[in-house]
Amino acid sequence: MRHLTFGEIVDLHGSILESGEPVGLDSGRVESILGCIQGGVGDELYHPTVTEAAAAYLFYFARNQAFDQGNKRTGVIACDIFLDLNGSPLQSEIDPDFVVAVATGTRDKPAVVAYLSNLIAYVESAP
Numbered sequence: 001m002r003h004l005t006f007g008e009i010v011d012l013h014g015s016i017l018e019s020g021e022p023v024g025l026d027s028g029r030v031e032s033i034l035g036c037i038q039g040g041v042g043d044e045l046y047h048p049t050v051t052e053a054a055a056a057y058l059f060y061f062a063r064n065q066a067f068d069q070g071n072k073r074t075g076v077i078a079c080d081i082f083l084d085l086n087g088s089p090l091q092s093e094i095d096p097d098f099v100v101a102v103a104t105g106t107r108d109k110p111a112v113v114a115y116l117s118n119l120i121a122y123v124e125s126a127p
Helices: 006-016 027-038 050-064 071-085 096-103 109-117
Strands: none
Touching: 006 027, 006 071, 027 050, 050 071, 050 096, 050 109, 071 096, 096 109
16 A cells, blocks of 8 residues: 655645645644554554545544644545555545534544445455
8 A cells, every 4th residue: 555655744735725835733643643544563554455544544634633724624635645546546525524524523433434435436355
């Protein structure tokens, strides 16, 4: 799987804002989110499939406020770019109301995985 780097996340966050610059970046929080998404224990990844990892990008960035503004948009775009990079593009847009539900805690990570599974171009298998 090809994951997004810290620099790529910061750049894409800046690209969604009018200023073009990240706003209120909490570097430690971004690093922590990336560790949760990309990490694991031993040979077991926390998010072993493309769908699970994509859901984690959306979930953790929308919920964990790594920036002063634009967190939900950052989560959606990171999820979308990650899926494209890994050959599983979305077939339709992510519903903004669903993203708000994720950000406010009314949808959990398994719900995000299930939601994205219905929007991804093809069904994947674990690596």
